[in-house]
Amino acid sequence: MRFSLSRTIITGVVVGGIGGALLARIPSSSLSPLLGALLGALYGLLFGWLIARHITSAGSGLIWGLSSAFLLWLAIPTGLLPLLRGAGRMGMLNEARAHVPELVAYLLFLGFPLGFVSGLLKMKADAWDRMSSFTFLRAVTIGGLAGLIGGWAFSAWFAQNNAFVLIAGIINSDSSAVGILVHYLIAAIIGASFGLLFQKDIHGTGSSICWGLAYGLFWWFLGPLTLLPLLLHQPIDWSYLHGSALFGSLIGHAIYGMLLGWIYAWGNRLWIGLFIESDPIQRQAEGPGIVTLRSLAWGALASVLGGLLFSGITVATGVFPQMASLLRGSSPLASFAAYLIIGVLIGMSYGLFFHHESPDAGSSMAWGMLYGLAWWFLGPLTLMPILFGHPVTWTIQAADQLLPSLPAHLIYGTVTGLVFFWLENHHAQRLLLSHRVAGHEQRPRRSSGAPAPALWLVVLGLGVVLPVMLG
Structure with missing residues (x-):
């Protein structure tokens, strides 16, 4: 049909x-x-x-x-x-x-x-009538497990804000233990729905993280802003003041979505490797170890220029002292070096997650920008306070203080993605000289007609506009 x-x-x-x-x-x-x-x-x-x-x-x-x-x-x-x-x-x-x-x-x-x-x-x-139950089982199983892991990461914020009792009110209970069960059940259901919705669109770990981030942002609008008050028999309030009060939940949904996409991508790849791709004739042109090491090296190299620009912008905007204060007692030079090292590590992860994702320079810049935005949520707002013994700063006040670093993260990601694409494309052009591997190297790349542009727009649009507008 x-x-x-x-x-x-x-x-x-x-x-x-x-x-x-x-x-x-x-x-x-x-x-x-x-x-x-x-x-x-x-x-x-x-x-x-x-x-x-x-x-x-x-x-x-x-x-x-x-x-x-x-x-x-x-x-x-x-x-x-x-x-x-x-x-x-x-x-x-x-x-x-x-x-x-x-x-x-x-x-x-x-x-x-x-x-x-x-x-x-x-x-x-x-293709709906040709989808097998095995595909359905893979989406629900891996998505549900990924959702549980994402829910575990989100649970720290729930505990800090006594939100488990609020969630328990959905089933007319005031027990925190009941709220925990409801929270994980919802997290698993959202994860399973992610697998069902996006299984055809998952091409790699990097894009899966971005799909998860978009899905997490969507669920902030659908969940705490809309469905939760309905289930608690409370009036719905879509004002920006109420959105500001729920800003911590917005960050939590973003972190949940990123973890959901990351775990789903790895689980999906493992499932396919174990149960689907069993044909020994379909061999890789290069061993997975070589591909991984090369992607890590290229990502590290690509991040050097992006890290220098990132540090320069944070110094120029005056946000560097605030971020460096998280490195308690460190000198400005030591803090500068530490951020360069962190940038290199993030670049290595970009190379690992986003190889074969970009068919052209424009899409590589967009993927890099999304990854930079993801690390603004994940880095200064989440991981750095935890690593240095501070509570999670999922507050609108913390986001306001760190908002000048958001353009730096976006520029860092853009430059890292662009340089990584140049290195990857240069290597691919050399491989294309060999007829034996030419077909293989062209096959994994994402088509430029994929729904990625819509993903870039919704994640970058909402991810940048919401912190500015709610602050």
Whole structure:
């Protein structure tokens, strides 16, 4: 059965119309339900016509939907409407904060259902009826286990904030032990759903970490902001003040998502190696040990320039003393050297996770930027305080102090990704001179038509905008 564009457009119009009507019902909206439904139907028509053809699975559909809804929010409530009302420059911070409820509504009422339903239609047309129970078992088993590990990392914040009692209220209990069980059950269910949604899109460890980060950010909107108050019979509050109060949960969901993607990628690779790729004829052009060592060396080399730029930017913006204070008693020179060493180690991990991910220089810069953003969540906000005996700083105040280091992390990742791509591509061009390995070297690379651009947009957009807007 072929994928029908007309059916996709009709579905987009119906789902978008329903979502637009729901969006018009939020208190901060100035739209009538009829006008909201008409605008939502128009958005659904454009989504089905322009975007749905690029969707490959339910997971990629979800990410395409979220990214397009985020762009729509940037263009209309925070951009075009204030300009038409004469409210000042487009995209001002106060204007964006005033429209945080619309951001949540755009993501949950328009982007999520449109992308998800379009992805289901695509899977049904292409391969849903050919998916075996073995594939389903792999997604649920590995995803559920990865979700449990991610939930374990998130549990430290829950314990610090006495959130287990709050979670227990879902089943009308005030027991912390019951809350722990509910927390891990939810973490496993989200992990299993990640495997089901993104199994077709997982190509490597690096991209899987980024898929997990996007999924974790999505669940912050869907979970603590929306479903949790509904389950606790409390009013839903999508204001930026309430979002700021839940900023620690946002960081926790980001860390959970990254761990979920990382563990899932390794478990998925192990499962495939044990149960699927058993044909001894399919041999690698180079041994896995050589590939791993080369990726580590290239990542370290690529990170040197990025680390120098990172340190220079943090010094110029005045944030370096704050970050260096975590290295208690160290001199500025020792702190500078320590950050260069840390940058090299992160670059090595980039080389290990992202080899064969980038078909061109632009995509390598985007992957590097996402990895830099991930390390802003993971590094100064999480690991460094823990390593030096401080509590986890998942607070909006800590994020405000470290916000000037965010551009440095993004630039570090961009430069590291670009240099790594140059080294990898240069080596691949030499291998292509051999006809024996030419086909093998071209096969693993991700196609430029993959849903990666939507992933880059939603992670970078939400990952950068939310800390700025909620601070």
